[in-house]
Amino acid sequence: MSERREPVATGGCQCGAIRYAFYAPLEGAHACHCRMCQRATGGVFAALVGGQPENFAWTRGTPKFFASSSLAKRAYCADCGTPLTFKYDAPGSRMNVTIGSLDDPELAPIESQMGVESRLSWVKFCEGLPEERTGESPEEQAFLAPMETHQRRD
């Protein structure tokens, strides 16, 4: 188990019921502007960073998960509602946490942007960073093709 590993980054929800740790340096800090991430965080984009799932552990409590689509799940605290993670179900997919839920968000400066097709016109903070539209590469297109969204639009 993870008891003897030294975490390099820790975080958790607002109320403290859920805590997590990474045991390897964080990688891939990015903003995702897609509509699902906007809805999932209640923010104007999701700020996410992560690592390989084997270097991640829940260290207190059990989060609830919402399958935001047929391909991915998002964890949140059932007590206080803090959005905590985003992860594709596919094996080897990175476990991403919300940068704002880290104890030290300074560890994860955003390096790139995804989902820029839904970026709000007045969100200017990371202009100049590399950007990608959802499904821009053929590999991602193929990966996302079978996706069924679980977003409701009333």
Ligand SMILES: [Zn+2]
């Ligand atoms: Zn909580």
Ligand SMILES: [Zn+2]
């Ligand atoms: Zn997104």
